Amino acid sequence: EAQVTQNPRYLITVTGKKLTVTCSQNMNHEYMSWYRQDPGLGLRQIYYSMNVEATDKGDVPEGYKVSRKEKRNFPLILESPSPNQTSLYFCASSLSWPATNEKLFFGSGTQLSVL
Amino acid sequence: TQLLEQSPQFLSIQEGENLTVYCNSSSVFSSLQWYRQEPGEGPVLLVTVVTGGEVKKLKRLTFQFGDARKDSSLHITAAQTGDTGLYLCAGAEDSNYQLIWGAGTKLIIKP
Secondary structure, eight states, X not given: OOOEEEEOSEEEXXXXXXXXXEEEESSOOSEEEEEEEETTTEEEEEEEEEETTEEEEOSOOTTOEEOOSSTTBOOEEESSXXXXXXXXXXXXXXXXXXXXXXXXXXXXXXXXXXX | OOOOEEEOSEXXXXXXXXXXXXXXXXXXXXXXXXXXXXXXXXXXXXXXXXXXXXXXXXXXXXXXXXXXXXXXXXXXXXXXXXXXXXXXXXXXXXXXXXXXXXXXXEEEEXX
């Protein structure tokens, strides 16, 4: 089944404790992206990647890191989480840049709470 | 960065009624996508509109892209309880490979 898999679904951590949220897609997609979703603010892009070893900042990259060493995986790293990073996070992928006729596939989300 | 204003933010209506959700921007998008999101899940693409003035229909849902490609609307005819969800619009900004998202319309259809 074609899908984007994120882990974990739920995570509670404390300020300053490094964490990684994994994202994997099995559709051989070139484009991958991370979003955070907060009430009333919609989806805001954190980082995106057009292909392997090509990552770029989105609208809210501060406090986050990503890597794209292989096509299928795009982990999101929080080196020193803070309470303002408490949010619902989504990983997404598409065959190429998701405009025109490209479909963006989303994972099921990771609810992160930083205490 | 362009802004995409979505309205209304919240809508609760009875089954069988019609409704329209709007996405507006002061800038031009190369295309615009509509997504539906259910609790505990990621958004799922409903439709992409590309050409100014384009109208696409998906059963009881009608999507329109403004002539100037600055705005879009989603009209639902005879809403059903299964239409309940969060509806999101996203405009494609090809110049910097970003999708600009509206804040969403939370739609509740009451039986």
